Amino acid sequence: MTEPRSGPRKEGGASGPASLFDPGTLLRLGAIGLVMMGVVTAFAWSAGWLSPRRLTQARMMDALAAVDGVHPGFRRNHAKGVCVAGWFESSGQAASLSKAAVFRPVRSAVIGRFALAGGMPFQADAPAKVRSMALRIMPPDGAEWRMGINDIPVFVARTAREFRDLLLATRPDPATGKPDPARVGPFLAGHPDVARALALVGARPISPGFGDDTYRSLDAFRFINADGVSTPVRWEMAPMQPGGPAGAVTGQDYLFDDLLTALGRHPLSWRLMVTIGAPSDPTADPTLPWPADRRQVEAGTLTLDVAQSEDGGLCTGITYDPLVLPPGIAPSDDPIPAARSAAYMRSFTLRAGEVKLPSAITPAMIAAKERP
Numbered sequence: 436m437t438e439p440r441s442g443p444r445k446e447g448g449a450s451g452p453a454s455l456f457d458p459g460t461l462l463r464l465g466a467i468g469l470v471m472m473g474v475v476t477a478f479a480w481s482a483g484w485l486s487p488r489r490l491t492q493a494r495m496m497d498a499l500a501a502v503d504g505v506h507p508g509f510r511r512n513h514a515k516g517v518c519v520a521g522w523f524e525s526s527g528q529a530a531s532l533s534k535a536a537v538f539r540p541v542r543s544a545v546i547g548r549f550a551l552a553g554g555m556p557f558q559a560d561a562p563a564k565v566r567s568m569a570l571r572i573m574p575p576d577g578a579e580w581r582m583g584i585n586d587i588p589v590f591v592a593r594t595a596r597e598f599r600d601l602l603l604a605t606r607p608d609p610a611t612g613k614p615d616p617a618r619v620g621p622f623l624a625g626h627p628d629v630a631r632a633l634a635l636v637g638a639r640p641i642s643p644g645f646g647d648d649t650y651r652s653l654d655a656f657r658f659i660n661a662d663g664v665s666t667p668v669r670w671e672m673a674p675m676q677p678g679g680p681a682g683a684v685t686g687q688d689y690l691f692d693d694l695l696t697a698l699g700r701h702p703l704s705w706r707l708m709v710t711i712g713a714p715s716d717p718t719a720d721p722t723l724p725w726p727a728d729r730r731q732v733e734a735g736t737l738t739l740d741v742a743q744s745e746d747g748g749l750c751t752g753i754t755y756d757p758l759v760l761p762p763g764i765a766p767s768d769d770p771i772p773a774a775r776s777a778a779y780m781r782s783f784t785l786r787a788g789e790v791k792l793p794s795a796i797t798p799a800m801i802a803a804k805e806r807p
């Protein structure tokens with residue numbers, strides 16, 4: 436018997452292994468390569484590597500960190516805060532403007548947060564620091580509504596890019612620890628809208644504390660009623676407790692201390708006042724106030740009666756994303772809320788994965804002020 440001759444094997448036959456040089460294999464490999472390249476390019480694009488001027492979530496986080504540093508585990512803005520809880524009682528008066536469940540004559544549960552603007556979780560309280568209220572309003576039978584609202588009359592930038600540029604222009608100079616006038620001056624000269632908005636913010640009346648402060652949406656939204664009629668709106672939470680005499684403006688946490696003392700004595704309430712915009716009112720520019728004589732509707736009353744530290748508190752796992760809106764409330768052409776939504780998500784993703792120091796407002800501070 437002769438052994439079978441081991442001559443050259445026919446490549447690529449139906450039964451033999453495929454060669455790398457087979458045209459079909461090359462085509463398939465090429466296709467895989469193209470898909471991989473597409474994926475890598477998409478990642479690079481979304482990370483902003485291909486477009487150094489594009490504003491990405493990471494660049495916005497960097498700008499916030501350039502001003503206030505990095506504080507792992509904390510919100511990248513409005514870092515010093517305390518959780519609160521209570522309810523919102525609708526008056527029914529906004530139901531003709533918006534079909535949102537929250538405006539039916541019902542009581543909705545609320546998880547909120549008071550905070551100071553800025554990324555420093557241990558900053559000292561001071562009268563002129565921007566204060567905020569954030570709310571997640573959850574009607575018993577309908578979609579929730581989230582908001583983050585500030586105690587200033589207008590926002591300080593028209594777009595996310597302008598806000599980021601303002602942050603970078605006002606970041607502290609390492610030599611002095613203060614913003615560098617040589618950088619701030621030219622920035623404001625080139626951004627008269629920001630200079631005008633900052634002047635309005637600087638001239639606002641300052642209330643003694645969180646409890647007697649007014650918090651505003653600043654951004655414009657649209658209310659949509661059951662007939663599909665869309666109305667431009669902004670809103671504010673107006674305090675129902677009188678502004679008492681200013682307490683002692685001393686102590687690292689005096690604003691939070693006063694808030695906890697007040698909540699320990701009685702619930703605090705605010706009226707939700709919705710301002711109806713006229714067709715001529717600017718909706719796309721939150722640096723511009725609307726005329727003071729616009730009609731307002733009293734949509735209901737917010738009552739807060741419980742405080743909790745962020746450490747273990749219900750608000751910690753929440754982003755007060757202004758685009759979490761129920762049917763009946765929609766964004767306007769204001770570009771800021773979409774940028775906020777992206778930035779809050781990024782901040783949440785970062786802080787959720789980090790080890791955090793205890794918050795400035797501790798469970799023990801709250802327990803000491805609680806009602807018996």
Ligand code: HEM
Pocket residue numbers: 495509510511512513516548549550567568569582583584585590594595598651652653654721753754755771774775778779782783786
């Ligand atoms: C482009 C503009 C803005 C950027 C990039 C920005 C960025 C941020 C970030 C990163 C956070 C932390 C979010 C978290 O970790 O949950 C935050 C919180 C907050 N922001 Fe903004 N923000 C912007 C505009 C505004 C405006 C216009 C308002 C007010 C109307 C506002 C009100 C708030 C409030 C109240 C909080 C605190 C929410 C809480 O207590 O959890 N922000 N912001």
